[in-house]
Amino acid sequence: MGQNDKNKMGIQGRHFIFILMAIVVAAPLIFRVGLPLRVTAEVRQVYGFLDRLPPHSAVIFSFDHETSTLPEMVPLAEALLRHCFRKNLKVFGMALLAEGAAVGDDNLRRIGSEYDKKYGEDYLFWGFRPQFTTAILALGERIDHEFPSDYTGQDIRSFPVMEGIENYKDIAAVITVGDGDIPVYWVNYAQARYGVKIIPAVTAVMATTMYPFLQSGQLVGLAAGLKGAAEYEMLIGKPGRAVKGMDAQSGAHIFVIILILVGNTVMIAGRRRKGR
Amino acid sequence: MHRKLPLLICFALGTFMLVQFFVPHKASTALYEAILDWVQIIYAFSLLVGAMMLIKHHAVIASGRDAKERPFSILILMGITVMLVAGLFFGRGEGTVFHWLFQNVQAPMQATMFSLLSFFVASAAYRGFRARNSQAIFLLVAAIIVMLGRIPVGEIISSYIPKAADWILNVPSMAARRGIYIGIALGTIATSLRVILGIERTYLGGK
Amino acid sequence: MNYGITVAAILTLAIYSFLYKDNPFYKAAEHILLGVSVGYFVAVTVSTTLIPKLFIPIFSEGKLSYIIPGILGMVMFLRFSKKLSPYSRIPLSIIIGVGAGVSIPAMMQAQIIAQMKATMLPINSLSNIIIIVAVLSVLIYFYFSQPHKGAIGVGAKIGIYFLMIFFGSTFGYTVMARISLLIGRLQFLLGDWLGFID
C-alpha cells in the first residue's frame, strides 16, 4: 500500500517536472530576452571556407538525416544554403537516408526561390541512394553514372548546371547535414580516398564525435545543432528561428543543471540520514 | 551450395575491393563501378524485404482476432497503402498528396516523438543522473561545463566557462574519442578480415 | 485556413499525450506514423533508386547485365520461404563481402593513419601532452590481454577518466540536442499553428 502511494507520488512528481520543462522552454519563446551569442571558432571556419570559394564553385548538400531531428537539421541546412546561394555557388542536393530526400528537395527549392535561383541552372536535387558507403564511393568515379536522373526522374545530363561536373574533383565541398554516423562515412570514404573537403552540419548529439577529425584537418569546420545554426544565422546576418530559440535553450540548460544538482543533493542528504 | 557459395563470394569480392583500393588502373575501375551499382541495387531490395516483413507481420494481426491490436495494425497498413500509392503513381513534388502527408503527418509526428526526450531528460536529471562515484562526478562536471559553455548565459556567468568548454571539447574529450575511434577501426578491420577469410559466419545465420 | 498545420498540430498533441501516460491516442498516432514512414520509404526507394538504377537500364537502355543484380535482389525475397531461405544469403554475401573489402583500407587510412599522425604532436604544451596521454590511456583501457595492475592499471585508470570527460561532453551536447527538438516543436505549435510568436 505504502509503496503504491509512493509510485503515485513519483508519477505526479514526474508530471510536475514535465510541465516545468514546457514552461521553461515556451516562456522565452514568447517573451524574448535576446541574450548575446558568441560565435565559436568551429562555425567560423565553415563560414570562412564557403565565403572564400570563387563564384560558381560546386558544393554538394547531402541530407543524411531522418525527420526525427528536423528542428535541428532544417535551420542548419537553411543557414548554410542561404550562404551558398548568396555566394552564387552551384548547389547539388542528395540524400543518403530516404527521409532526407523529401526534406532536401523542399529546402533547396524554398531557399533557392528566395534568391531567384533556377532549378537545373543554379541548383539540382539528385535524389536518394541507399547503402551510403557504395554511394559515396561511386560519386568519386562518375556522378552522372551514380545519378543518371534527378529526383524528378529527368535525365541529369539535360541540366546545364551539370556542365563540367564529373566527379569529386569538380566539387569544392560536401556539406553533410546528418543526424547519425554518415558524416564519419563521408570522412572515411570521400575525404580520405578522394581528398574532398567535408563540412559536417550535424545534430548536437554528433558534435563530440567530430572533434578528432576536426583537429586532424579531415574536416573543414563544424556546425552543430540549433546553436550552430544560430551562430551561422548571425554570421550571414539573417537571424531566424535558431537565434530566436537560443533564450529557450539557455533557460532549459539551466533548468536541467538545477535538476541534476537538486537530485544529487537529495540523494546525498538521504544517504546521510540513512547513515545515522 | 547455399553455404559454400556465399563464403566464396565474400572472399572474392572482399579481396577485390581491398586490392582495388591500391590499383588506379582503368581495368580495375570499370569492374569496381559495376560492383558498386550491384550492391546498391541488391541493398535496395533488402530494404524492401524489411518493409515486406513488417507488412506481413501486421497483415497477420489485422486479419486475426485480437480485437485490441487489430485496429492499430489496420492503421499501419492503411498508412503504407496510401503513401505508397500516392508516391508511386501521383508524383512526389510540391502540391501532391505524398508531399502533403510527408509535410503534415510524417515529419511533424516523427519530430514530436523525438522531442518527448527533452521531457525525459529533465525527469531523469532529477531522478536518475547520480554522481555515485568519482567517475560519474567527472562526467557530470564535464557535462555541466559544456552545457553552460555553449549557451549565452555561460558567458554572462564567467568568460572562463565557454573557454573551458572549448578546451574540454578540443583536448581531453577529443583525444578520448580518438582512442575509441582507433579501437573501433582495429575492431572493424579484424571483423572484415574474418568475413573475407570466411571464419566469421554469423551473418549467414547461426554459427 | 491551412488544414495541414491543424492536422499536424493535432497529431503533435496526440503524441505529447504520452507524457501523461501511454494511451490509445498516442498509440494510434504512433501506428499511423509507422505506416506512413514505411510507405514513404518504399515509394522513394522504388521510384528514385530501383527505377533509374535498374529498370531504366534494362528496359529502355537494353543494358542486360543489370538483370543479374535484379535477380539477386529478388532472391532476397526467398527469406519468406522456409525451404529456399538459405539462398537469400547469396545476395547478402555480396553486400557484406564488398563492405568488408572497402572498409579495411578506409579504416586504416582515415581512422588509424590520419588520426595517429594528428596525435604525434610536439611534447611542448600541456594540451599536447594531455592529447597524447589521453589517446594512449584509452587504448590501454581497452587492452584486454593484461590485468589492470601496476603500470597498466594506472594507465587504464587514467583512461577511464578521459572516457568520462568524453561521455560528459557528449551528455551535455545530447541534452542540448533534445531541448532543441522541443524548441522546434513549440515554435511550430505556438508560431505556425497558434500565431503567438513569429
Add this chain to the structure above:
Amino acid sequence: MIALCFAIFLLILPTAAIGGVRAFDTPDDGGNSITVVWDTEPLRASQAEYVRIEIQRRVVSGSGWDDLGKIPIDDSVYVDDNVENGVGYTYRLIFTDVSGGAIIVDSEPAKSSPQLFNSRRTNVLIGVLICIVVLGYYFYRGRKGGFFYVRPIAGLQAIDEAVGRATELGKPILYSAGRGSMQRVATIASMNVLSSVATKAAEYNTPLLFPNNDPVVAAVAQEVAYEAYVKAGHPDRYVAENIFYLTDSQFGYAAAVDGIMVRQRPATNLFMGSFEAESLILAETGNSIGAIQIAGTDSTIQLSFFIVACDYVLIGEEYFAASGYLAKDPLVLSSLKGQDMLKLILGILLILGAILVTAGGGELLSVLEIG
C-alpha cells in the same frame, strides 16, 4: 641576410628564362592524363607584366597545335585529362604580357600510361599488411584451439553479485536487450550474456523477466535461456512466459517495461544490447525503484546516460570482450588478442612519433600523409 637575398635576386633576374615547362604522365592514376607544370617565379620577377597564359598541345607525330584554353596567371599546373595512352604529346605555353608581347615555350614530349599501383597509398598498404599478418597469426592460433587470457572485467563480476542479490531479496531480475535486431553485433553479444545470467538464475531459482522489442530476438532469447536452464540442470524452473515479445513501438516498449518495473520491483536490471533513446526512460525508472543496474552497449550516446544512471557499465569494446569471454568463443577471443597486439604496436609508434616531432623530425611524418 637581406643583402644576400638581394644579390641572389640580381643574379637570377637577367638570366631567368620564363617557362621551365615540363610535361609528364600524371602519377598514380588510371591513365589518359598528362600533367604540365611550369615556373611562375620568373613571371613574377620579370619587369613585363604578364596577363594571360594560353596552352596548346600537339601530337608528336602530327602537325597542328590544338588550343586547350586559357589558364589563370597564378596557376602553375595544368592537368590534361583527355589524352590517349601511349601517344606522345608536346605542350606549348604562350605567355602574353600587358603590351601584347608574347613568349612561347614548348615542353618535351610526354606519354600517358595507367599505373598498377598508387604509390601515395604505400603507407596504407603497409598498415593493412601488418594487420593481416598479426590478426591472421592469432586467428590461426585460435583455430588450433589456443587459449587466450582476458583480463577480469568489473562489470561481469558485478552481474554475478547482482544476480545473487536478487536471490537474497527474493525479487526477480529484469533483462532487456534494447531495440536492436538480431543481426546487430550488440544483440548477438547480449545473447551470450543472457546465457550466463540465465544459468545463474536457474541455479538460484530466481525469476528472470525479459520483455522484448523484436519478435525474432524474443524467440532466440527463449531458446538461449531454455538451453541455459537445461545446462544448469533445472529445466523445470524455466518459465517461457517470462521471456516475451511486448511491442515494437519504441516508447510504448519503454512505458510497458516501466510498468513491469514498478509492479514487479526487480532487484536487478540488466540492460545489454543495442539501445536507443528509450534507455533513458528505462534507467531512470530502474533508479527510482532502487534496483541495481548494469548496462552494456556500444552506443556512445546511451553510454553517457547509462554511466550516471547505472551502477556498472560495460563500455563498447569492453562489452564485446565480456560477451566473448562468457561464450568462450575462440574466434572472438583470438580476434581480441590480435587487436590488442595492434594496439600495442600503435601505442609504441605514437610515443616514438611524438618524440620524433619534439626532436624536430616532423618532416618525417609526411610518410603518414594520406591520399
